[in-house]
Amino acid sequence: MDWRRLLLPGLAVLLAFLVLVSLGLWQLERRISKTIQIAAIADRAAAAPTPLPRQEGWAKAAQRSDEFRRVSVRVAFIPGREARVYAGAGGGLREDVKGPGYFAFAPARRPDGATVVVNRGYVAHLNPDASLRPIAVPDGAIEIVGSIRFPERPSWFIPSYSDRQDLWFVRDHRAMAAHYGWGEVAPFYIEQESPRPPGGVPQPGPLTVRLRNDHFGYAMTWFGLAAVLLVSFGFWVRSRRRELSASPRRSH
16 A cells, blocks of 8 residues: 555644644633632622722723622612613523513712612513613612622624613613713622612522533543544545555556
């Protein structure tokens, strides 16, 4: 058998094999990084709340280091400026949310005049896209406890907002602020967990953080594809040898 005929196919298989193995190793690295990230987020979510930094420190807030950090802040809600967010948008963090409904987002001012957006909680409603009046906000300033969250990115498949329904499907508080004229707001919003308002509506609550870490399975998939590639190439080489051995030799 002329082994030179296997040079180009062999090089192509070797290149593909190295790419597949590299992808597997990359997924293992991602798994380590994700494990560290999940542990850090779990620590933040379980820690006691700390005072929300003043406006001067908001620029330093980052999703990687501050997402799900529990904070306390004194605010006065601005009445009549509520935004409704479909309860299924970015769900999975509230175990007490069952059935159709929406989350009530509202702007609130700190004593220093800075504005933060607060997800006041869940409102159960069979028709969350109905035209509803805003829910009354507390009179005066109150101390709230909640978790720092950062805005979601719009999806190609889900609209951010329905103007006809006045209902949001993506938790992007900055887009809400621009739409409703809330003015300049913090780069993050707060998921309120307490206190519960009189009557229990809207319903605030603590978040249950669950982040998927499937990178080990992805790594095994890439390594498996690399192994299948080598085995397939071995069978192909073996079949070529048999074909060439069985073919009649040319007479000289």
